[in-house]
Amino acid sequence: MVATALAEVVTHPAAGAALDIEQVSHAFDIDGAELPVLSDVSISVVSGEFVALLGPSGCGKSTLLRLVAGLDKPRAGRLREDDSRITRPHPSRVVVFQDPTLFPWRSVWDNVALGLEAQGILKSQRQRVDDALDLVGLSSFRNAYPHQLSGGMAQRVALARALVNDPKILILDEPLGKLDSLTRITMQAEIVALWQRKGFTTLLVTHDAEEALVLANRVIVFSDRPARVKADIRVDRPYPRHRGDPYLADLRRQILGLLGLDATW
Amino acid sequence: MSTYSLSDGLASGAPRVSRAPLLTAWVKDSGAGVLASIAWIAFGLSCLWWTDVGDWSRTHSLGIAAFVIAAVALFGTVGADYLGSAGKALHKRAPWLVALGAFLTVWELATAKFAWLPLPFFPPPQAIIEVYTDDLPKLLDSVFASVKLQLGGYLIGATVGFLTGVSIGWSRAVGYWVHPVLRFIGPLPATAWLPIAFFTFPSSWSASTFLIALATGFPVTVLTWSGVASVSNAYYDVARTLGAKPSFLVLKVAIPAALPHVFVGLFMGLGSSFAVLVVAEMIGVKAGLGWYLQWAQGWAAYSNMYAALIVMSLLCSGAITLLFAIRDRLLVWQKGTVKW
Incomplete structure (x- = not known):
């Protein structure tokens, strides 16, 4: 047991990072008026945890992800990755957006290579691109252009483009939101498998309670805008999880209640 | 020519009817190429048949060149199967060759032969060829x-x-x-x-x-x-x-x-x-x-x-x-x- 556990640690030196969100508030300026989107949000994520952020549409979840990614700076509060403050984007925190946003002028392989190329280490590490494509099962599409891919394939490429950087925190902004339900279920399983293999910390924004419960260790429920943490629910079930699991169904009912949808249940 | 033999075949009854679809297919396939050849022969003839109203030195060469093009069009069409992509290219452009040949014929007649268009404002094709060779x-x-x-x-x-x-x-x-x-x-x-x-x-x-x-x-x-x-x-x-x-x-x-x-x-x-x-x-x-x-x-x-x-x-x-x-x-x- 100890030996295998050690082996696990050795093969995955770049495991997850801890993430601390401390009293973060944020607002947008819209036509001179200030629109608060996040209100005093504090979340502490342990290294390797899979956290789902759940809330009504437009509540500010995606804004929080942009702050974690370092794409925007919060108006108040602090964000830290391990012990260093997040001030700008860094390839240790990679985002997969709702739209795959592949670069249409680059082939699949070149899209996946983007991060290594931007960091200037592609020449010596080309193998990592091939490995990432293998990981999402798209090696045979390496020379295809994005317009030749289906929605699910494009999102897989986007996932490979993120994973090739060996992120410590993987940020998923409703990455499955636009996929058909079958592709979605397959990819949920793939994401769990990848997370278990690689050990990165995962932050998933979704508005689908079932998706959150099937994937995450922890589900954080947000209020309407400006988003506040309404509930922090631990999901203590082993993987792979079953959608019909009564424990999950019970949690789901609770969560929908928190979101104000209890009348429908 | 080919249209003639087709209508002939249709008119003269039973024994030839079975060949008609083959002929139709052939006309559809090669008609334009043959027409192109005819148009360029017409252009060549229009150069050589009548005498020029002016003094142009390339009329004869132009007529010969037109015949050469007509021959290329004809053999290219008949032997299209053996010419590969060149034959295909010719087949695709055959209607344009017909139009071009017809246009050149009319141009030749309207300028060099009967001067329907006023000279020297509308020079004949051979005058332009002459510029390319002499100037x-x-x-x-x-x-x-x-x-x-x-x-x-x-x-x-x-x-x-x-x-x-x-x-x-x-x-x-x-x-x-x-x-x-x-x-x-x-x-x-x-x-x-x-x-x-x-x-x-x-x-x-x-x-x-x-x-x-x-x-x-x-x-x-x-x-x-x-x-x-x-x-x-x-x-x-x-x-x-x-x-x-x-x-x-x-x-x-x-x-x-x-x-x-x-x-x-x-x-x-x-x-x-x-x-x-x-x-x-x-x-x-x-x-x-x-x-x-x-x-x-x-x-x-x-x-x-x-x-x-x-x-x-x-x-x-x-x-x-x-x-x-x-x-x-x-x-x-x-x-x-x-x-x-």
Whole structure:
């Protein structure tokens, strides 16, 4: 047991990072008026945890992800990755957006290579691109252009483009939101498998309670805008999880209640 | 000929009916090629049958050439199966060959043989051929001068326009200063600068290069700028989270994303620079096809003008073909682009 556990640690030196969100508030300026989107949000994520952020549409979840990614700076509060403050984007925190946003002028392989190329280490590490494509099962599409891919394939490429950087925190902004339900279920399983293999910390924004419960260790429920943490629910079930699991169904009912949808249940 | 045998076969009853579908298929397949051959034979005959109303030395050669083309069309059609892609190409263009042969025949008759159109304003085909054979050195010199002037001006204008467009699109500060200048000067037709340019520049060649560059630069600048400005922020977000530096964002995100726009600008710039080239050559530069046209007009050498016009048209069309070929190579990732 100890030996295998050690082996696990050795093969995955770049495991997850801890993430601390401390009293973060944020607002947008819209036509001179200030629109608060996040209100005093504090979340502490342990290294390797899979956290789902759940809330009504437009509540500010995606804004929080942009702050974690370092794409925007919060108006108040602090964000830290391990012990260093997040001030700008860094390839240790990679985002997969709702739209795959592949670069249409680059082939699949070149899209996946983007991060290594931007960091200037592609020449010596080309193998990592091939490995990432293998990981999402798209090696045979390496020379295809994005317009030749289906929605699910494009999102897989986007996932490979993120994973090739060996992120410590993987940020998923409703990455499955636009996929058909079958592709979605397959990819949920793939994401769990990848997370278990690689050990990165995962932050998933979704508005689908079932998706959150099937994937995450922890589900954080947000209020309407400006988003506040309404509930922090631990999901203590082993993987792979079953959608019909009564424990999950019970949690789901609770969560929908928190979101104000209890009348429908 | 073939249509005749087909109707013959249909009219004369049972035994031949079974061959009719084969014949129809053959006519459908090769009819145009045979017609093309007939049209070019007609053109050759129209050259040789009657005597010319004027004194042209290439009539006989032209007639022979027409027969050669007719023969090529005929054998190319009959032997299409053995010629591979060349046969296919001929088959595809056969209707155009018919039209061309017919047009040349009518042209030959209307000018050289019966003078329905007034001479010398409408010279016959052989007069234009004569220009190509007898005045070739001068024409080639003109072509060379035009290409040199156009290429220099266009490359300068395209480069400067592209760089300006990228800087305006990328930097707010550059945009603040350059945009008003662009709005003020850009819409002015480059030819309006002509009188001033010829005074202020040390040579008419440098003045014309400047004007061509100006005509090219404006559309290239505006379209590059709009291309860079319209790049979706999502692309920048993705690149930034993957560790991209600003130089990477410009070179590997903004510019490739803007490239389709840039090519529209290059295309428009090419068109307007042709206009400037010809005017500049007619007015100031003592070389080039524009000058050749002007010179031919001075001597009332109308066939030389037509000959120069045809060459000019081929050059302009060739330049645009080349531009589109480059675009298709660079933008293979785009689907459904216009084929030139």
